[in-house]
Amino acid sequence: MKQSFLFANLIFILYLFTSCSSSKTIAGDATSYVTPIICAEEYSQKYNMQLDFMKHHFSGLLIVRKLPDNEIRILASTYFGLSLFDFSLRENEFHVNSCIEPMKKKKMLLLLETDFKNLFLSGKNIRIKKKSSTFEKRVTGRGFGKSVFYLSEFNSGHPEQIKIKHPWLRLSIQLDKLKENPN
16 A cells, blocks of 8 residues: 555656646747758858867867858868868768768767757757857757757857757867958
8 A cells, every 4th residue: 555655656746847847948849940050151161179078179170161052061170180070961961071980980970960950950859948149058859869059159140159068978069260361
């Protein structure tokens, strides 16, 4: 009798926690489409990039360019010229042109594909958690596939600094937009 009473109480408490959880989304429901974070242009956009994965740290440049056939080319290299990866991105296509061996794991590439699609294409299943004139937080996925995008330092409605964190994997990517030379 006591065991069934405890079991019933446990079920009731779990039901309360799941039904009373509040997720405050600002921009519609979770299945709505959100505009891309970075709009790829016909000219090369350059970002300082810092990639931290557990104990490993890479820093360098991320160069993004939209090609005439609506392909978005994403290239990352260290400051000394070592190419980290070269990806091609189209609507639902993601092609790995080259990638260094430590990042050539299937799950890592799938995670980067999801992140870059959310950065450069209209995202689906993204929830905007917090939004102000200077800061925006977007969340997508769950569990190991969860990504949190922190956007800040807006200039003409576009973020100058982007941080992507994967809390379960200890992976973070920070992008700081480089200023264009007037020459």
